[in-house]
Amino acid sequence: MAVILITGASGQLGSELKVVSRNYLGYEFIFTDVRELDITDGEKAEKFISQNNPDWIVNCAAYNFVDRAEDEPAQAARINSTAVRNIVQVIKGSQCRFIHFSTDYVFDGNSNVPYSETSSTSPAGVYGNSKLAGEKEALAHNLSMVVRTSWLYSSFGENFVKTIIRKGKEKGLLKVVFDQIGSPTYAADLASAVIQIVSGVIRNQTAFYAGIYQYSNEGVCSWYDFATEIIREAGIECNVLPVRSSEYPTRAKRPHYSVLDKSKIKETYNLEIPHWRSSLQKCIRLLL
Secondary structure, eight states: EEEEESSTSSSHOOOOOOHHHHOTTTTTEOOOOOOOOTTTOOOOOHHHHHHOOOSEEEEEEOOOOOTGGTTTTTHHIIIIIIIHHHHHHTTTSOOOOOEEEEEOOOGGGSSSBBBTTTTOOOSSSSSHHHHHHHHEEEEEEETEEEEOSSSOOOOSSSOOOHHHHHHHHHHSEEEEESOOEEOEHHHHHHHHHHHHHHHHHHHOOOOOEEEEEEEEOOOEEEEEHHHHHHHHHTTOOOOOEEEOGGSOOSSSOOOOBBOOOOOOHHHHHTTTOHHHHHHHHHHHHHHO
């Protein structure tokens, strides 16, 4: 029986993996969060991983407070980079396969065409730099798969979709930036894709190809477009007005364009990725 260790299991993606795992019998899933396994502690990570001897590790743990990271660079690095190194030091040279998640923030956001896995990285802030460092740590193991994603949301945890619904109910008017373009990602879709890949390798003897991949839902929108659709799907009476990023200053710079090219993961693992609108509908049905 394949043993699959999930770290950061109480976050959005980890919670969705718990849901998806119920459809996959015959595997031993070990779901952990910092209380069960603190991967920033090298000794604890080594002991836990060695005792459980997983065939797969899926690392969902992340520091994703983009603005706060500017004031907490050490904490961001500890979770997004050092913790990844701790895992890799235990499994390096073994047959344990490692899946780690990264972000569109590794790019500068100045492109006008979708970023591929080979596009030049140039993070604009502390958060992006810590995630890029984590990518490099993960790839030190020759059976590692790094999956970059963007604009993650879920029925679990705190995220943009929940915030817009809450504020939309509280206020009659919302202002949302229209000059930041990307692709939302429903964490349930990403979780399903990950388990499909894992199961394909285990059960169907599909080849596992290490390296960097990218995953988001299909389609492109601005945060304004996304918010407008959220309000409409939720049936909330609220006006949404488009504003420039300059009217909504943040501690950390946001990428103006962060659309990810997903061709590689779709072709390599034969994945069909839903459009962001249809996935948003599914999520909102769970929330209302």
